[in-house]
Amino acid sequence: MVQNSDEFRRRILSFPAIRPCESVSFPTLLASLINLSRSICSFKSKTFFTNKQNAANSIRLIEALLVFLEELRDDTWPSFEDSSTVSLCLSELHFIFQKLRFLLHDCARDDARLWMLLKSEEASSHFRLLLNSVAVALDVLPPPESDAEARELLELMRKQAAESNPEVRREDRRAKRRVLRITRRFGRGIAPEPADLRRVLEDLRIGSWGECGDEIKCLESEFGQECGTAEKRAVPFISSLIAFLVYCRCTIFSSIERRKNRPVLCETDDRSVKVLNPDDFRCPITMEIMSEPVTLSTGHTYDRSSILKWFSSGNHTCPVTGEKLMSVDLVPNLALKHLIIKKFQENRIQFDESRPSSMSVDAGSVAAEQAMALLANFLVRRLVVGTNEEQNKAAFEIRLLTKTSPFNRSCFVEADAIPSLLGLIRSTDQALQRNAIAALVNLSKHPRSKKIIVEDKGLEFVVEILNDGLTGEARQHAASALFYLSSVEDNRRKIGRAPGAIQGLIGVLRDGEDRGKKCALAAILGLLMHPENHWRVLAAGLVPLLANLLRSFENEDLVADSLTVLAALATRVDGAVAIVSAEILPITVQILNSSNSRSAREYSVSLLLSLCNNDATDVVPILVKNSSLMVSLYSLIADGSPRLSKKAASLIRILHAFNEKSSTSLDQEQFVRVW
Structure with a gap:
């Protein structure tokens, strides 16, 4: 063919x-x-x-x-x-x-x-x-x-x-009836007999975990294409079939093997670990990508326009938890906003702050929901009473199932998976520790999980893995967990005060691979939203480390992330002084003049703006003398995004104002001497 x-x-x-x-x-x-x-x-x-x-x-x-x-x-x-x-x-x-x-x-x-x-x-x-x-x-x-x-x-x-x-054929009709019978049982919340599942798998000649995974991938592709149609008639049906196969994969097959480059137990399940996926960018109210994420006192993040509409309708509660709010103050979630903008730029999509992008809600079926609830209970039992191999497989399955699905996360939180995973992250088995901490990271995206993790002394365990994890990947996942936990204001304070937390993030940033460095930078950016943590990261030596890393970084994403953290530090005077003392200013100007990354240029301008506002005496005269800087700034006004153009224009005005002031002072001095 x-x-x-x-x-x-x-x-x-x-x-x-x-x-x-x-x-x-x-x-x-x-x-x-x-x-x-x-x-x-x-x-x-x-x-x-x-x-x-x-x-x-x-x-x-x-x-x-x-x-x-x-x-x-x-x-x-x-x-x-x-x-x-x-x-x-x-x-x-x-x-x-x-x-x-x-x-x-x-x-x-x-x-x-x-x-x-x-x-x-x-x-x-x-x-x-x-x-x-x-x-x-x-x-x-x-x-x-x-x-x-x-x-x-x-x-x-x-x-x-x-x-x-x-x-x-008669055999095909009979096998089809068996599948439909099982999905109907799922819809009634009844777990099918393993013998019935095996009979269907024998009909289809599916004999391994990998083959089952291939079937799931195929159905997920059909699901995605069906969601793109106007009618979406087959969406519930495909959803129930995916749930059937996932249930079979997790309960029938005892081992996980490689098939067509599918992941295995001892390996990471993706080549490029992302700190967030698009599901995390959605507002819980509108389920649309947030253009201006803000955080309530409960720790939950919403798009500013949607939460303001919620308040204007007479509601004074958190939409997710229903908790009555003592304060309706909205704290901008700058760390999340930065990551959303980066995601848009990576996909070459214009980020419009005035209008959020539409994204449909994941569809499903009653059978799929009930099947996942049954499966969550099954896998959590394996975590508690299974052998080491069964625990490892259960943790890996939870890791896969909770990676992108908010509904799956809620099922595992309800099934009380977090305490068991917290116990397993201290395992001396590398694969088990890695899969358990990765699953915990995915669950930490769920609103309720953050409170559960902290109350179960999970913060202490995560920091322990951050510093002493058996593999670099485990330490990387621990950094990601701290990022998600830091979305709650009280957690930012607790993480900052936790012995070894900030030092552990600095260690991952210094010694980890690029993916680990990205996770550490994201976590640090989240912690900087709490004022106390500014002096802590400065005392831990973050600025000199970032200066050295900026000189050697070849990864433009890491350059942009580092500049973002530095820009956040530069909003306070002590941070600006530390940055200037570390001689980061000329590096930033060089990046602005030569980088091909829009993110790197944007956060270079952001950093220079913050430095000018908080340390103008030393910074502005240096920038004024750099003729190439003005050329770069004017080119950004002409060719950059609206957001970047606005920042470049603000910096140009500061430099022009200094020039005019200097020229006026010089003219007055010459006039006095002549007179």
Whole structure:
């Protein structure tokens, strides 16, 4: 089968066929049709998990047609060259064969077995329609006058195509009923018997954790594409199938193995660990990306416009917890805003602070929700009473399930997973510690979890891993956990006062890999929202460390993150003095003049602005003397984003004001001397 980019973009059981153009020559059309037929015949060696007989009958028909077409090419095609009827017939067959190839590919996909089983009737209908179309096309095709054997073969193929009656096998119908029966049980909150799950997996010949994971990935792709449609009719159905497979993967298979580069227990589950994912950028009220995140006294973050509407409607409670607010003061969550802006810039999307981007809420079904609640209880029991290997697998599964789904996180919080995970992060087994702390990081994104972690002495445990974790990845995850915990104001104070917390973050920043450094910088940025922590990070030696790192950083993301932290420190006089003393000023100007990163340039300007406002005596005269700086600032006004242009303009005004003041003083001094 010819592989192309369209194959990977199309949905299952969609057939984006293209009719040959009318101007194509007869030899070219015939040669292309023969190649297409050979591609279809190559499926004979494939394994079909559903519609097996229908696929086999279709391939046999195309094999016979291939013989006919090759004879037509080798012996008699010149006699048909001027026949428009023959060309029209071959063109129609070409169009049908394209669709048939897509259909056979779908039926043979080893990562879409469950979906094709549930779509077996639809697939069978497609076989019936395509074979009937072949019969119609062959009826139009005039038989070769000079070749009796070819005429006989053509008549046989016509009859075979016309009499074909594709239908769903009894075994497929039975297996489909078993799956639907189990999903209905999920909908009633009843856990299925393991024997029933194994029987379905045997029907589909899914025999490993990796194969089950492949099926889930395929269904998630279908889920995402279905969510993009207007009707979204299949969304609940696909959601329940994903839940069925996830439940099987977690409860039936005892080991996790690599398959098609899927993650294994002892490895990280993503190549580039992100501090946040898009789900964390949503306002809990509108479920849209926040343009101006602000935090209430309860520690929960909302978009400013949506929480103000909540208050103006007469509500004086936290929308998430329902807790009555003693104060409605809104604290800007600058750390989160910085990360949202960075995410937009990474994806080359303009960040509009005046209007949040729309993002739909994840859809699901009752069966999927109940299945996840049952699975959460099952995995938490494994954490408590399982063997070391079972605990490790359970922690890994929780890590995967809570990575992107807020609903899954709520299920595991309700199932009381946090205390068990806190105990396991102190394990002497590297893989178990790593998976437990990673799962805990994901759960720490849930609103209730932050309070649970702190109350269960989790902060002490996390700081312990931050300093003495068995692997660099474990220490990195500990830094991420502190970032999420720091979204609550009281936690920022507690983390800052916790022995070894800030020193541990400095250690990860100094010795960790790039991903660990990013996590540490994000956590430090969050802690700086509490005033007490400014002097603590200064005393820990953060500024000289960042100065050294800026001189050696090749990763532009880390440069931008470092400048963001420095800009936050420079908002206070002691921070500005420390930054100037560490000789970071010339490095910042160099980055502004030479960096290709918009984030790095923006936070360079932010840092210079803060330094000018808090240490103007020493900084502004130095900047005024740098002629290249003005060139860079004016170019940012012309070519930068509105946000960056505004900052550049503010810095230019400060420098111009100093110049004018200096010029006036000099003129007055000259006037006095002359007089």
